Amino acid sequence: MFTLELVGHYSPKLLDANQAYSFINFASIGRLFERTPGAVAYFCDGMLMSTFMSRVTGRTIGRVSFDFTSIADLVLSSAEQQGKRVYFVGARQVELELFVSKIKTLYPRLIIAGYHNGYFDASQAKGIRADICHSEADILIVGLGAGLQEQFELDALRAGFGGVAFTCGGFIRQEAMATRQYYPTLINRLHMRAFYRMYREPHTIKRYLIDYPTNFLYLLAMLARRKVAISVGE
Secondary structure (H helix, E strand, C coil), X not given: CEEEEEECCCCHHHHHCCCEEEXXXXXXXXXXXXXXXXCEEEEECCHHHHHHHHHHHCCCCCECCCCCCCCHHHHHHHHHHHCCEEEEXXXXXXXXXXXXXXXXXXXXXXXXXXXXXXXXXXXXXXXXXXXXXXCCXXXXXXXXXXXXXXXXXXXXXXXXXXXXXEXXXXXXXXXXXXXXXXXXXXXXXXXXXXXXXXXXXXHHHHHHHHHHHHHHHHHHHHHHCCCEEXXXXX
């Protein structure tokens, strides 16, 4: 049986944990079941997933995403205020540099311990993890795509990283390309983020129109056959 560890809500105290966190929605959850379970705790990324999991578990589970419509500002603001060191991994080099420049403007006192683009092979990954540990980073933010990013943060913890790790999907790339914030205020308020992303990034249309319903039915079948157990922490 696959045990899915869910986090009901984000709390600032998580920044003091030595833990890997990630985010699931109906696009990524199919890949989750293809891997051996690891020590990763998951937030529900998206209203559909949070509503579904709330119904299934009987617990109130909030929508939590690593972007500026959710916890990205909470994490980075807290890091800036508390003097925590942050390391970023993800996106292409030019996108990453634009992103880091933007973050420095938004959070001028934030300590950026280091950063590396998301294009590297297995042999290079070891060196990046060593650099993360050497940098004495407290917070690791990784955007490598579903599957790869979870494995990277777990490997970083095993290599000796003593802080907290969050995956962030396409957050680094999206914010690098956005003049202000990726999602306009009205789009966020109306919960139309999925439609806006399909408009901005047409390659995601398949994800929302095909992967979402397919994985929804797959998850229902897994639950009905008792092949998935869900544990909810705070």
